[in-house]
Amino acid sequence: xAGDEDGKxxxxxxxxxxxxxxxxxxALGAAATLGGLAxxxxxxxxxxxxxxxxxxxxxxxxxxxxxxxxxxxxxxTQAAAVVAAFDVLGRDRERLRELLRRLTGxxxxxxxxxxxxxxxxxxxxxxxxxxxxxxxxxxxxxTVGVGASLFDARFGLAALKPRQLVEMPAFPNDALDxxxxxxxxxxxxxxxxxxxxLHALRDIVRHLSGFVSLRWTQDGFLPPHTVQKLGxxxxxxxMGFKDGTANPDAADAGLMARLVWVQPxxxxxxxxxxxxxxxxxxxxxxxxxxxxxxLREQERIMGRHKDTGAPLGMRREHDVPDYAAxxxxxxxxLDAHIRLANPRTPGTRQILRRAFNYSNGMTRAxxxxxxxxxxxxxxxxxxxxxxxxxxxDGEPLEExxxxxxxxxxxxxxxxxxxxxxxxxxxxxx
Ligand code: HEM
Numbered sequence: 199x200a201g202d203e204d205g206k207x208x209x210x211x212x213x214x215x216x217x218x219x220x221x222x223x224x225a226l227g228a229a230a231t232l233g234g235l236a237x238x239x240x241x242x243x244x245x246x247x248x249x250x251x252x253x254x255x256x257x258x259x260x261x262x263x264x265x266x267x268x269x270x271x272x273x274x275t276q277a278a279a280v281v282a283a284f285d286v287l288g289r290d291r292e293r294l295r296e297l298l299r300r301l302t303g304x305x306x307x308x309x310x311x312x313x314x315x316x317x318x319x320x321x322x323x324x325x326x327x328x329x330x331x332x333x334x335x336x337x338x339x340x341t342v343g344v345g346a347s348l349f350d351a352r353f354g355l356a357a358l359k360p361r362q363l364v365e366m367p368a369f370p371n372d373a374l375d376x377x378x379x380x381x382x383x384x385x386x387x388x389x390x391x392x393x394x395x396l397h398a399l400r401d402i403v404r405h406l407s408g409f410v411s412l413r414w415t416q417d418g419f420l421p422p423h424t425v426q427k428l429g430x431x432x433x434x435x436x437m438g439f440k441d442g443t444a445n446p447d448a449a450d451a452g453l454m455a456r457l458v459w460v461q462p463x464x465x466x467x468x469x470x471x472x473x474x475x476x477x478x479x480x481x482x483x484x485x486x487x488x489x490x491x492x493l494r495e496q497e498r499i500m501g502r503h504k505d506t507g508a509p510l511g512m513r514r515e516h517d518v519p520d521y522a523a524x525x526x527x528x529x530x531x532l533d534a535h536i537r538l539a540n541p542r543t544p545g546t547r548q549i550l551r552r553a554f555n556y557s558n559g560m561t562r563a564x565x566x567x568x569x570x571x572x573x574x575x576x577x578x579x580x581x582x583x584x585x586x587x588x589x590x591d592g593e594p595l596e597e598x599x600x601x602x603x604x605x606x607x608x609x610x611x612x613x614x615x616x617x618x619x620x621x622x623x624x625x626x627x
Pocket of ligand 1: 435439444479482502539549583
């Protein structure tokens with residue numbers, strides 16, 4: 199399904215608001231051009247945020263659904279996220295394929311936008327109505343990953359499992375809650391607003407009724423004013439530090455091919471080319487304790503200045519630390535988070551982080567329950583996340599954080615053809 203595509207508008211026409219769209223004078227196809235222009239946030243992968251004007255509420259920002267890779271990986275981080283893990287019901291391979299077809303159709307529609315069909319009022323309405331009669335894209339991406347459990351005996355897919363895909367093990371500082379871990383499928387839903395994410399989630403849950411059961415969800419958010427700002431400003435996490443500074447440049451296609459996208463020569467099953475290993479970690483932050491920790495201590499734990507985000511002893515956020523000139527850690531402690539996470543030695547492989555903050559209210563013990571919804575992508579799980587996490591095991595930051603959930607998934611390659619569907623390579627032959 200796709201939205202209306204026959205209207206006017208575009209670059210010369212100025213920003214297209216949702217109101218204009220609802221008046222029917224402007225087409226979604228034309229607005230797609232604007233969506234590209236109005237792409238927002240860091241990395242500038244989607245367009246020039248400077249063109250977003252006061253009248254543009256961002257509802258018509260659109261991320262293309264089709265392509266060699268799924269959207270929502272190198273896409274500039276949106277302000278709102280929800281990750282939702284599902285288990286697939288039954289053991290029927292054809293039914294799994296039908297599930298993936300339906301899911302593809304819904305994501306394609308939600309990312310494009312369009313009118314909600316009007317049905318006989320004696321029937322349930324066609325949609326939840328959360329976005330009104332005209333679904334608008336709102337910069338939505340829905341990224342689908344498959345877990346190791348999908349390759350068990352149920353669907354006869356064992357031989358096609360990505361080589362490094364396993365159930366996420368517990369690392370030494372973890373206190374994993376099984377109710378918030380793993381799942382056959384993971385949807386990473388991101389857009390400009392929580393409402394658009396909830397609309398997408400409800401739409402998908404409704405259309406996959408009888409095919410999947412929901413296992414767990416976690417909402418996330420980023421400061422919208424930073425996400426929408428021009429430039430390379432990083433968002434601030436709930437420990438008050440700029441986060442994302444040293445991320446590899448997601449707009450650099452060559453770099454992403456090396457770090458993020460599975461390549462044909464990697465020895466992975468052929469269908470996995472263009473996909474990516476996806477790691478999700480729900481990491482609680484003990485913020486009361488952190489807020490009572492001296493600033494100097496906080497900065498030495500992270501390895502960066504809290505206000506500027508600059509490496510210790512430097513002035514600007516994107517200054518590059520010189521660890522070779524500081525072999526004993528006089529400036530940046532040897533166990534500082536950024537130094538362990540990326541010692542900047544030959545052979546250290548970068549990962550693409552795409553984290554969100556989260557807040558789940560409070561615990562029964564009366565503490566704030568908030569933290570980091572850590573998400574990262576890489577073409578090699580062992581050399582990427584696992585190597586970084588292993589270096590971080592025992593870091594001083596552990597006193598202030600506790601991973602409680604998450605898992606490993608394999609983000610499927612993108613859908614290139616109009617009649618293709620997510621995961622179709624799993625059914626070839
Ligand atoms: C609550 C947990 C965490 C917090 C609060 C946190 C915070 C930060 C901060 C403030 C930075 C510096 C700014 C930046 O370059 O983005 C950073 C960098 C980084 N973090 Fe984390 N992080 C957490 C967990 C993790 C985990 C689980 C991993 C991976 C296993 C990780 C990997 C990295 C990497 C690779 C860098 C970039 C280092 C560099 O290239 O200089 N972080 N983190």
